[in-house]
Amino acid sequence: MNWVEENTDTISALREYVQGFEKIRPSVFDYFEGGSNPLIPLPVESERGAGTLFFFASLYQNITEPVLMRILSELWKEFGTDIFKLNRLPFARLNSKILSLPGTEKWAFAQQAAGVLRSGCDFFYAHGGLLAWVEKEKDAENCVEIMCRDVFLMGKTSVLKWKPRYFMWLLTQLKNISPDFFWNDRALVPITQGHTRIMREFGPLRKGRVPWTTPAEKQDYFNRFYRMLFPGESFRVYLPFDRYLKPGDLNPSDLQFQCLDAVKHCRNCRLVELCPGKVGV
Ligand code: SF4
Numbered sequence: 001m002n003w004v005e006e007n008t009d010t011i012s013a014l015r016e017y018v019q020g021f022e023k024i025r026p027s028v029f030d031y032f033e034g035g036s037n038p039l040i041p042l043p044v045e046s047e048r049g050a051g052t053l054f055f056f057a058s059l060y061q062n063i064t065e066p067v068l069m070r071i072l073s074e075l076w077k078e079f080g081t082d083i084f085k086l087n088r089l090p091f092a093r094l095n096s097k098i099l100s101l102p103g104t105e106k107w108a109f110a111q112q113a114a115g116v117l118r119s120g121c122d123f124f125y126a127h128g129g130l131l132a133w134v135e136k137e138k139d140a141e142n143c144v145e146i147m148c149r150d151v152f153l154m155g156k157t158s159v160l161k162w163k164p165r166y167f168m169w170l171l172t173q174l175k176n177i178s179p180d181f182f183w184n185d186r187a188l189v190p191i192t193q194g195h196t197r198i199m200r201e202f203g204p205l206r207k208g209r210v211p212w213t214t215p216a217e218k219q220d221y222f223n224r225f226y227r228m229l230f231p232g233e234s235f236r237v238y239l240p241f242d243r244y245l246k247p248g249d250l251n252p253s254d255l256q257f258q259c260l261d262a263v264k265h266c267r268n269c270r271l272v273e274l275c276p277g278k279v280g281v
Pocket of ligand 1: 257259263265266269271272278
């Protein structure tokens, strides 16, 4: 018997754990119209909302989500919809505007941000609206390759290409676009520390043997497991697995793990029996 055949109960528990997060949307969506902290004046489902998500994913490096979204909201206040034409603005003016914004002082990537935004605007000019572009390309990994090729510091030399894969995953969470159009068995879910924690506690890594030698092989291995859990819909695991035993970093005073957002109490959680982080049971 292989690992999957020997662990049908654990696999059912993981599927139920993931299903418990079905109504929970990515926290970055909270910053758009209709969210709990609407800093961006439009729905995330709009073409411009997707464009703003693209800026977010391309700049999400060495910075927290709330600080980066505040920076993007300041740029929205300054430029309005011309934020998508920043490639026409002289580099020095855009760069000094970005560096004047709160939150950029300690941001190691701040000096690259103007180049990334201008390159993103060139990308919009070349490919048009992102939602229409993705539906036309019909393949998440093709989109990842094109973004890496065409957008400054999007991941061309990165093995894991985390930024474009995270962006493609964000698109699977929009209500107005069906992932069926672009998500297939080639698509790779980006992996995080929470994913590794899940694989160690509940997945085949419980046996202790690490069956990969490179980060890319690790990502492929995880994704094979995700496809076994949810054939054709591997994107469903990203958020629930990312939040597994993840400290509540969106609110520093919140000491609870983010996986509790779905079940409210560990006694309601399908993983409680084997979970080393359970509280109050
Ligand atoms: S900490 Fe609680 S809610 Fe989170 S996975 Fe463990 S048992 Fe479930």
